[in-house]
Amino acid sequence: MIDMTAAEGASGDARARANVARLAAAQALTGANAAVIFATGAIVGASLAPDVSLATVPISMYVLGLAGGTLPNGAISRAYGRRVAFIIGTGCGVLTGLLGAFAILHGSFALFCCATFLGGLYGAVSQSYRFAAADGASAEFRPKAVSWVMAGGVFAGVLGPQLVQWTMDVWPPYLFAFSFVMQALVALIAMATLAGVDAPRPAPSDLHLGRPLLEIARQPRFIAAALCGVIAYPTMNLVMTSAPLAMQMCGLSVSDSNFGIQWHIVAMYGPSFFTGSLIARFGAPAVVAAGLLLEAAGAAVGLSGITAMHFWVTLIVLGIGWNFGFVGASALVLETHRSEERNKVQAFNDFLVFGMMAVGSFSSGQLLANYGWSTVNWVVFPPVLLGLVVLAAASLTRRRSALQEVPAVTPMPET
Numbered sequence: 574m575i576d577m578t579a580a581e582g583a584s585g586d587a588r589a590r591a592n593v594a595r596l597a598a599a600q601a602l603t604g605a606n607a608a609v610i611f612a613t614g615a616i617v618g619a620s621l622a623p624d625v626s627l628a629t630v631p632i633s634m635y636v637l638g639l640a641g642g643t644l645p646n647g648a649i650s651r652a653y654g655r656r657v658a659f660i661i662g663t664g665c666g667v668l669t670g671l672l673g674a675f676a677i678l679h680g681s682f683a684l685f686c687c688a689t690f691l692g693g694l695y696g697a698v699s700q701s702y703r704f705a706a707a708d709g710a711s712a713e714f715r716p717k718a719v720s721w722v723m724a725g726g727v728f729a730g731v732l733g734p735q736l737v738q739w740t741m742d743v744w745p746p747y748l749f750a751f752s753f754v755m756q757a758l759v760a761l762i763a764m765a766t767l768a769g770v771d772a773p774r775p776a777p778s779d780l781h782l783g784r785p786l787l788e789i790a791r792q793p794r795f796i797a798a799a800l801c802g803v804i805a806y807p808t809m810n811l812v813m814t815s816a817p818l819a820m821q822m823c824g825l826s827v828s829d830s831n832f833g834i835q836w837h838i839v840a841m842y843g844p845s846f847f848t849g850s851l852i853a854r855f856g857a858p859a860v861v862a863a864g865l866l867l868e869a870a871g872a873a874v875g876l877s878g879i880t881a882m883h884f885w886v887t888l889i890v891l892g893i894g895w896n897f898g899f900v901g902a903s904a905l906v907l908e909t910h911r912s913e914e915r916n917k918v919q920a921f922n923d924f925l926v927f928g929m930m931a932v933g934s935f936s937s938g939q940l941l942a943n944y945g946w947s948t949v950n951w952v953v954f955p956p957v958l959l960g961l962v963v964l965a966a967a968s969l970t971r972r973r974s975a976l977q978e979v980p981a982v983t984p985m986p987e988t
Contacts, residue, residue, distance in 0.1 A: 593706050602759050604842070606692055610669075613737060615818040615938075618630055632937075641690075643700070643923040655772035656767065670754060672691065673689070674750045674757075701923070704719070705770070706719060720846070720900055730839035733838065741827075783917075786921060802925070807929045811937050820884050842892075845896060860900070864894045872951070876947055906918065
């Protein structure tokens with residue numbers, strides 16, 4: 574029986590490793606979608622919107638799409654398998670590029686917001702790549718599988734901003750229009766890549782197995798994981814979405830903004846080459862705590878000055894913090910559910926994360942326009958402190974439970 578279990582684990586890891594390569598490539602290609610939207614959304618929004626305070630609404634619509642797409646993605650994955658959800662998601666990515674270009678050419682703010690919303694639906698599906706990599710893998714390999722897929726985002730950090738840089742002036746005076754056409758082409762390539770992922774349709778019996786979602790969500794470990802994800806991603810997004818427009822308001826160039834976003838995305842995903850190993854060595858809670866502290870450090874740099882270097886360092890440190898916080902929180906989520914529960918639990922977790930991101934993203938434009946760049950950075954500190962407190966409490970609760978489960982040692986009788 575032990576040999577059978579070991580053989581099944583090795584087989585599962587072999588399949589997971591094969592999927593990781595495709596999913597990492599798809600992460601790179603899909604990440605270019607987000608990079609194009611984040612690098613251009615606020616600038617295009619400012620040129621098309623009736624008021625500058627609405628400039629970040631297109632990015633907020635992207636985040637709203639992220640939140641709105643998570644639960645349908647989970648439902649489709651449960652009913653038809655992850656691969657079908659992936660193909661639908663990349664189809665939304667193609668529409669994002671085509672509609673975005675059309676909106677810029679015709680000067681339509683509403684259509685541009687619709688395009689970025691579709692981009693958010695595409696992004697919602699891509700968020701499940703990291704969990705798909707862990708399907709069927711052994712407990713030891715899961716953190717590494719998640720981390721390696723996230724590492725594909727490094728190439729997105731290069732591809733997305735460079736795509737914008739090379740194509741933004743192709744159709745003057747329609748800045749960034751051709752960038753969205755190229756983004757549609759990249760989404761088509763991602764579709765072809767994901768078509769080969771080995772993700773079988775779930776067995777019909779799995780649809781009715783598992784604990785109720787509320788029972789799973791009440792676990793202290795899940796509460797800590799979800800809350801830390803809710804803090805790590807939205808706080809990073811709040812600063813990142815504001816940064817390009819803030820740089821423009823401070824007299825810096827679009828090239829400076831593109832450079833900052835490019836290295837921010839590299840910093841977001843670059844640590845993924847070793848984050849999984851750090852989690853295996855130090856544990857997910859320690860890595861999450863380090864990530865939250867780094868996000869606070871990034872905000873502190875943002876408060877210290879408004880030169881291009883200050884913006885760049887803020888974005889880079891923020892990106893590294895996001896990686897540790899979000900990958901670590903994702904690894905914590907994997908510890909809270911059984912195999913047959915994975916789709917609904919993972920989708921619910923992402924719904925919480927991206928739902929809060931949508932709230933933060935809609936407020937970022939108002940914060941920046943009405944209160945300035947400094948206020949955007951000050952907002953980071955309270956949620957980081959809350960996350961550290963809840964994470965410590967959950968870890969203490971687990972440690973006490975583990976001690977209570979250790980049977981008492983009966984002293985040997987004296988002879």
